[in-house]
Amino acid sequence: MKPAGKLSVIVPVLWDADELRLLLARLTQLSEAPDEIICVDGDADPETRQACLQAGARYLQSETGRGVQLDTGARTATGNWLWFLHADASPPMNGAVAVRQALARGAVGGWFRFRFAQTDHVLARSLATLINWRCRLGVPYGDQGIFTTANAYRAAGGFPDEPLFEEVPLVKALRRLGEFRALPLSLGVSPRRWQHDGWLRRSLSNRAMATAYMLGVPPDRLARAYRGTRHGRAQC
Secondary structure: OOOOOOEEEEEEEOOOHHHHHHHHHHHHOOOOOOOEEEEEEOOOOHHHHHHHHHHOOEEEEOOOOHHHHHHHHHHHOOOOEEEEOOOOOEOOOOHHHHHHHHHHOOOOEEEEEEEEOOOOOHHHHHHHHHHHHHHHHOOOOHHHOOEEEHHHHHHOOOOOOOOOOOHHHHHHHHHHHOOEEEEEEEEEEOOHHHHHHOHHHHHHHHHHHHHHHHOOOOHHHHHHHOHHHOOOOOOO
């Protein structure tokens, strides 16, 4: 039986119309589709707007910045369960079912296992294994499909208006509120930035950014150093 509750998916977008079209099509094909899809554009891209209209998703605009875009979508959502996805994500077919079940059974939120989509590169498999081990001790990042109840999201303070590492304060606050569950399902992450930059170079750069953040370097300063990747921050 489908758990009672309404599931809203929130997707921050910044000039990712092609990737967004694939995600929206994928969401409609899940074994149980979400009840609401909200796409928050950090610019005013007409192609992104058109992709949303064609797929029946809600289109919103906000200031540029993943934190503010995610928070705009979350606070506009009508669902009591929230699932945050990146535009280039590949959610598993039973992803919405797993989110609903985890939240209905008392978790305040959770995340999916990390895997690279569309590649079987040996370094991709090794990196995914390391990332999944790291998340058991550290913080899962946004490209792992973080989800939570709307009540817990508000109690945790929501996503901060930060250009990088916006999920870290939220995840830490959610863990203080209750069980933040790791699902056994894997969510596909696009390898495009690793393939462009080189697997080792990209991973070392991401790790250096994360270390600098943990040492107290302000996210806006890190974001300026990260402009070469155009938008978003990948796993490390």
